[in-house]
Ligand code: GLT
Ligand code: MN
């Protein structure tokens with residue numbers, strides 16, 4: 333394996349104002365930079381990356397931490413002695429390179445045993461094994477300091493709709509999460525759960541397909557305060573939804589526990605593209621929301637390099653994700669400091685303040701006033717909202733001419 337950090341990085345601007353820094357809180361899954369380019373039509377194109385080497389290289393690029401599935405770090409079927417050796421070396425690498433593990437998760441989708449799902453599989457033995465594997469993986473995450481534990485329901489769904497009663501599937505999912513919340517409490521771990529929705533792929537339909545579905549489900553759990561969301565850009569776009577609005581709803585409900593940043597070209601298979609490589613305007617508004625509304629968790633990239641790339645291309649990809657986030661962050665500041673834009677926004681949001689008094693909640697007096705008021709709706713309907721101008725100014729900020 334070549335040690336790319338001993339060579340100059342491809343990016344000559346690596347030390348400019350957009351260069352990633354620890355305080356930016358950028359994190360990557362071991363499976364993201366470690367993605368070997370296999371797809372349903374073609375084999376691996378890149379060699380495996382050693383987790384210790386990954387920690388070192390990501391630290392060198394300015395990342396803050398790494399995340400993993402149990403099997404990304406400790407290969408499936410390792411002996412206990414093997415596990416302990418791997419964990420010890422990995423911990424040492426985290427210390428050596430000043431990296432942390434803010435999040436961990438379980439692989440409940442790769443092994444053939446999970447072909448019908450995990451917590452919602454029809455086979456009780458598979459459901460029981462899934463709990464066992466997850467408890468062991470939570471122990472591993474806790475040992476490495478993870479504070480957030482992600483649940484992506486990889487194969488929790490159906491191909492043959494007749495195979496499962498969807499209400500029973502939801503009950504099984506609830507029972508599993510309730511069980512695991514109790515496990516975390518009984519162990520005294522400082523861990524919260526973040527559920528990650530995805531509408532389909534690899535199954536035809538996945539249960540709890542969007543941010544909204546999952547948010548509603550969380551409040552039916554025994555410990556809703558322990559459970560939040562890990563929304564992913566690509567996944568909401570696969571469902572044709574406005575990702576920023578989904579994230580805003582989670583954030584406003586105090587449920588944005590984590591986030592998976594990447595990109596996607598509209599509703600199609602899950603592309604997990606380099607962050608900001610496609611939907612420039614959408615991602616500008618996403619970064620604006622995260623930066624302005626107090627999201628303080630890791631900016632986690634769940635994406636991978638194009639299949640055409642060699643190892644250098646993987647690090648170009650990783651650096652690109654982080655730099656683009658920082659570029660959006662700078663554009664967000666510019667937008668906030670732009671006098672014309674802010675003046676226009678103030679004017680747009682102003683309206684006739686005489687009506688504010690009628691919009692402060694329910695009182696019997698307000699009911700009387702509202703019922704009796706003679707609104708000049710024809711005049712109200714003539715208003716032009718200046719959104720063309722506002723949107724063009726936004727585009728001009730994003731494209732760098734303001
Ligand atoms: C898998 C999936 C992601 C999830 C990961 C966590 S694994 O790569 O496509 O969206 O976040 O299980
Ligand atoms: Mn994805």
Ligand code: MN
Nearest residue numbers: 528564592634
């Ligand atoms: Mn994800």
